Amino acid sequence: MRDFSYFRASSVDEARNAVLQAGGALLAGGTTLLDLAKCGVAEPATVVDITHLSGLGEINVDASSAVIGALARMGDVADHTQIRAAFPAVAESLSLAASAQLRNMATIGGNLLQRTRCPYFRDPATFPACNKRNPGSGCPAIGGVTRNHAVLGTSDACIATYPGDLAVALVAFDAFVDLGSRKVSVDDFFLLPGDTPDRETVLGRGEMIVGIGIPASAAARNSTYLKVRDRQSYEFAAASAAVGVELEADGKTVRDIRVALGGVATKPWRARAVEQALIGKALDVETVERASGLAMEGAVSHGGNRYKIELAPRVVARAILKMAQNVGGLA
Amino acid sequence: MTIMETRKHGDASDGMIGGRQTRFEGQLKVTGAATYALEYPVEGLAHAVLVQSTIPAGQVVSIDTSKALEAPGVLLVLTPEDDLGLTTASDWHGNRPENQPYHPLPREVRFNGESIATVIAETREQAVEAAKLLDIVYAEAPSVASLDDPNAGEGKAVDMLNVAWGDAEAALAAAPVMIEAEYSTPREYHVAMEPHGLTVKWDGDQLTVWEPSQWSHGMARSYAEWFAIPYENVRLISPFIGGGFGSKGAALAYSAVAAFAARKLGRPVKLAVTRPQNFTSYGGRAATRQTIRLGATEDGVLQAIVHRGASETSTYADWPEQTGAATSILYKVENFSSQHRIVPVNTVTPGALRGPGKNPSAYGIECAMDELAWKLGMDPLDLRLKNYADRDYQSGKPWSTRRLREALMEGAEAFGWSKRSHQPRSMREGRTLIGWGIGCGTFPVIQAPSEAMIRILGNGRVEVVSGAIDMGQGTYTILAQTAADVFGVPVSQVDVKLGDSRLPGSAIAGGSMLAGSILGAVHKAATAARDELIGLALSDANSPLRDTGANTLTFGDGRISVSRGEGPSLTLPELMAALGRDELEIRRNTLPDGATAQEHHQAWTTMAKVRGPTMGDYSMHSWCAHFAEVRVDEDFGTVRVSRMVSAFDCGRLYNPRLVESQWRGGIIMGIGQALLEEGLVDQRNGRMMNSNVGDYLVPTNSDIPDIQVISVGVPDFNASALGGKGVGEVGIVGVAPAIANAVFHATGKRVRDLPITLEKLI
Numbered sequence A: 001m002r003d004f005s006y007f008r009a010s011s012v013d014e015a016r017n018a019v020l021q022a023g024g025a026l027l028a029g030g031t032t033l034l035d036l037a038k039c040g041v042a043e044p045a046t047v048v049d050i051t052h053l054s055g056l057g058e059i060n061v062d063a064s065s066a067v068i069g070a071l072a073r074m075g076d077v078a079d080h081t082q083i084r085a086a087f088p089a090v091a092e093s094l095s096l097a098a099s100a101q102l103r104n105m106a107t108i109g110g111n112l113l114q115r116t117r118c119p120y121f122r123d124p125a126t127f128p129a130c131n132k133r134n135p136g137s138g139c140p141a142i143g144g145v146t147r148n149h150a151v152l153g154t155s156d157a158c159i160a161t162y163p164g165d166l167a168v169a170l171v172a173f174d175a176f177v178d179l180g181s182r183k184v185s186v187d188d189f190f191l192l193p194g195d196t197p198d199r200e201t202v203l204g205r206g207e208m209i210v211g212i213g214i215p216a217s218a219a220a221r222n223s224t225y226l227k228v229r230d231r232q233s234y235e236f237a238a239a240s241a242a243v244g245v246e247l248e249a250d251g252k253t254v255r256d257i258r259v260a261l262g263g264v265a266t267k268p269w270r271a272r273a274v275e276q277a278l279i280g281k282a283l284d285v286e287t288v289e290r291a292s293g294l295a296m297e298g299a300v301s302h303g304g305n306r307y308k309i310e311l312a313p314r315v316v317a318r319a320i321l322k323m324a325q326n327v328g329g330l331a
Numbered sequence B: 001m002t003i004m005e006t007r008k009h010g011d012a013s014d015g016m017i018g019g020r021q022t023r024f025e026g027q028l029k030v031t032g033a034a035t036y037a038l039e040y041p042v043e044g045l046a047h048a049v050l051v052q053s054t055i056p057a058g059q060v061v062s063i064d065t066s067k068a069l070e071a072p073g074v075l076l077v078l079t080p081e082d083d084l085g086l087t088t089a090s091d092w093h094g095n096r097p098e099n100q101p102y103h104p105l106p107r108e109v110r111f112n113g114e115s116i117a118t119v120i121a122e123t124r125e126q127a128v129e130a131a132k133l134l135d136i137v138y139a140e141a142p143s144v145a146s147l148d149d150p151n152a153g154e155g156k157a158v159d160m161l162n163v164a165w166g167d168a169e170a171a172l173a174a175a176p177v178m179i180e181a182e183y184s185t186p187r188e189y190h191v192a193m194e195p196h197g198l199t200v201k202w203d204g205d206q207l208t209v210w211e212p213s214q215w216s217h218g219m220a221r222s223y224a225e226w227f228a229i230p231y232e233n234v235r236l237i238s239p240f241i242g243g244g245f246g247s248k249g250a251a252l253a254y255s256a257v258a259a260f261a262a263r264k265l266g267r268p269v270k271l272a273v274t275r276p277q278n279f280t281s282y283g284g285r286a287a288t289r290q291t292i293r294l295g296a297t298e299d300g301v302l303q304a305i306v307h308r309g310a311s312e313t314s315t316y317a318d319w320p321e322q323t324g325a326a327t328s329i330l331y332k333v334e335n336f337s338s339q340h341r342i343v344p345v346n347t348v349t350p351g352a353l354r355g356p357g358k359n360p361s362a363y364g365i366e367c368a369m370d371e372l373a374w375k376l377g378m379d380p381l382d383l384r385l386k387n388y389a390d391r392d393y394q395s396g397k398p399w400s401t402r403r404l405r406e407a408l409m410e411g412a413e414a415f416g417w418s419k420r421s422h423q424p425r426s427m428r429e430g431r432t433l434i435g436w437g438i439g440c441g442t443f444p445v446i447q448a449p450s451e452a453m454i455r456i457l458g459n460g461r462v463e464v465v466s467g468a469i470d471m472g473q474g475t476y477t478i479l480a481q482t483a484a485d486v487f488g489v490p491v492s493q494v495d496v497k498l499g500d501s502r503l504p505g506s507a508i509a510g511g512s513m514l515a516g517s518i519l520g521a522v523h524k525a526a527t528a529a530r531d532e533l534i535g536l537a538l539s540d541a542n543s544p545l546r547d548t549g550a551n552t553l554t555f556g557d558g559r560i561s562v563s564r565g566e567g568p569s570l571t572l573p574e575l576m577a578a579l580g581r582d583e584l585e586i587r588r589n590t591l592p593d594g595a596t597a598q599e600h601h602q603a604w605t606t607m608a609k610v611r612g613p614t615m616g617d618y619s620m621h622s623w624c625a626h627f628a629e630v631r632v633d634e635d636f637g638t639v640r641v642s643r644m645v646s647a648f649d650c651g652r653l654y655n656p657r658l659v660e661s662q663w664r665g666g667i668i669m670g671i672g673q674a675l676l677e678e679g680l681v682d683q684r685n686g687r688m689m690n691s692n693v694g695d696y697l698v699p700t701n702s703d704i705p706d707i708q709v710i711s712v713g714v715p716d717f718n719a720s721a722l723g724g725k726g727v728g729e730v731g732i733v734g735v736a737p738a739i740a741n742a743v744f745h746a747t748g749k750r751v752r753d754l755p756i757t758l759e760k761l762i
Ligand SMILES: Cc1cc2nc3c(=O)[nH]c(=O)nc-3n(C[C@H](O)[C@H](O)[C@H](O)COP(=O)(O)OP(=O)(O)OC[C@H]3O[C@@H](n4cnc5c(N)ncnc54)[C@H](O)[C@@H]3O)c2cc1C
Pocket: A025, A026, A027, A028, A029, A030, A031, A032, A033, A034, A035, A070, A071, A074, A096, A097, A098, A099, A102, A105, A106, A107, A108, A109, A110, A111, A112, A113, A114, A163, A164, A165, A166, A207, A208, A209, A210, A234, A235, A236, A237, B694
């Protein structure tokens, strides 16, 4: 690893200023940053350690929302009793992510900003071209080994999957990212690759995540995160779904439904078409399966990832049916 | 030679042969006190890092090292430009081309990820950074990425592996029932917990190498030959190894480079092969494909087996992963034909990985038998029993011991096989389909000589000394048990020294041949030492046992006494004191009497004295039958193994606890092979795209169900001096087909290419 300077920030402002120096990178749990430094993708000149900042590790849940500090650990949020009660999908997305050791190290802010596992992105020595690393240089993944690449939200410039789980649950429940000076919805926070896959979020230079907020809702309270993968644990999703369902007083008709997908798209993917198709409907197997197919509108395969187009709607359907059953609303 | 039976008297202590003694070195490992090759606190270390090619084939035209050499801390950069002055070493059989120069950093690139340069610096970090500053110019040549590459072609036949008897094609044509299927397996990797690497140091022309090794003597020989120094000048130290699975039996190119750098710099050098580099610094299991045709009568009597297999090899060496190795000996069949080809592609030469040959071979034949059973409407267990091989049809020899029938019967009983419904998709819980499958496995008994030393010290401690190694399979423990057994002392009174090429010679820890071999030598040496003690005790003027009139003595419960009746009894230290000795040392080997010094050297450093399973009067093998239950999500295609019962015939078990752990380890690797493991190659440039353990998936704890293992073996004294057959390799063999067959039973879908990942089932 090459030399870099290390700076331990004692306040959020200090951290932001330090990052403004050329090449500065915040260091939280380090499980993404160090990993990328090892494979030669991240080469920060300055590492700004924010793990000692106080007040950023808190988890506060009240009747209207959950507010989680950027430095809260994945494991702590996953195990938090009130999060588990009011936002089960959020807790599950975390407990199904990575490994226990990583969850003990990694933070919520760092988690949102984890980067793609695209093996071409992660092997700069062999593949100098990569539009994410090196804008305009080309995409070696297209035409290569694409089993884990995205089928939704891709462009000619990039097909890399956003690999995280938490952000999928967050985007389903209209959560926002708190940048201190502004708040941005999680959906808007992440960008589609388009022609500029190097720009993954709206985070500006010198900006920092101080926390996230998740509005409470009946749908969030009756929610789940379903993650499908070949290995039982410690693997990124082949396809996942965060789903929450709220029924009308009749106990049948859908009042509110939230559907988001992971493991299949270039950003945490809200499937609004599925939601629209089910609002006002009663949930039976056929209706749910038909609506779930809408999740793949616009999907494009690159060969190895074709199965995701088949798989993802099934994951969505299973999660919706499970939540419908959970509130006795399965016709 | 005395054969030790499991003790019938005393406390049936775990410390005796056959006892369930826990790992002798276990505490050292769990407390971190065991020192591994890269942890030796050698003073003045320099650090070497490998630089690997990023093209699949061609020439290194030039490497501009100027920027790297200017980088902080850099001591030396080695490239194909440098003549290291090394000579090619012998192959495993001891064959050596005369005066052939050896270039461990070749100018010709033969695969993507081949080591072509090395940077040595004061710190590892400096070396890593400087390595990025090398300016490498290649002239790329056309390449073949893998077995699946359309340009790979048919490869070349390996005539040695042609096996035929009867008239297979004619019998197949005449058979009323026939199945034909093609099976394939991908590149698979060892993924030992401890990555490769070494620490190396010269003192004049004396070389010390700390390197994880499955074969301290054989690897020491390579260094001696590369550097043209006497074998005695090399000391390879490897007391603890974090797993090998076949990958740590040879000194490799990077080993030569590190040793050269240390000599050139006049400083010790440490070279750690990174996890990604481990995937291309040595070969894993070759990708294979095989076509099997089986002919049978309507009532399921096999008439013919025709097998055609192929495996990937490199462009510069031939490594056949023998897809016919198990095909020929699992069943009774009068007409048989098997051929194997190797297909050169731009890869590192593949190598031995747990159950080499037998493993992919059993995958093919055991799936094919399941397909035949289905076609015949027969229970797969019945089909196997119906075609039970009463002898080895390939060699014509009788089995030494073959309790595969017992394995099948007892395994089936424990599993509850009789409750299986024949029809696929007939067992389910909600959206989960449940299926049961069988797969048999086998691995040959391979024999080799070994040598061992026993030292009895004045304080009564017994030392067992051997250059054999323990990579977790339990050598320390079973050697201690053997000595404890012979001297009638608790294992706590025994010390075992292993893993040093300066110590007495031994067989390689590979091919499941070590335990049988080294136990024979240790037992022989210990018995000789005991006999010598008895002789002294009965004849020495100062021995209290002299005038007892006894003609032999008994060793038991920590005491030496007159066999029958009254009389004095002494502990070992008391006897040693009475005899006025501080030490008694005996060295024995299992070579034929009168073997020359050259034969000794050859025996410990090459495979020349190794004997195959049918070289004697019998055909000798370990056997197993696996029963798997899988649960398949019918929407998602995800497969989980929910239960395994496996029954083994491995002869006598020297330590059932350790053997069970070997079997379970093999089964766990087999689950990985069946469901997860696959080296993914970019077909455009032969680059391996998942060369890290985040992307090359091996099973986690939660992928592993309850595994019940059963021993049905009986001692086989043709196989080894103490009656054991191999246990390490066989466990994995047959697991993948058991799971694949269970997946068919669950889903009705036959997946014929491993691993069975979800996209193949949805
Ligand atoms: C083997 C492996 C498996 C994994 N499996 C999964 C999985 O299944 N599911 C899943 O969701 N994740 C998985 N992960 C990813 C893991 O969750 C992330 O690495 C982790 O959450 C990152 O958090 P961190 O605190 O360690 O981030 P860091 O590495 O410290 O930071 C990550 C990035 O965010 C920046 N950053 C950190 N904090 C802030 C902040 N407050 N404001 C602005 N920028 C910030 C850093 O500069 C850096 O660029 C896996 C990781 C590994 C290594």
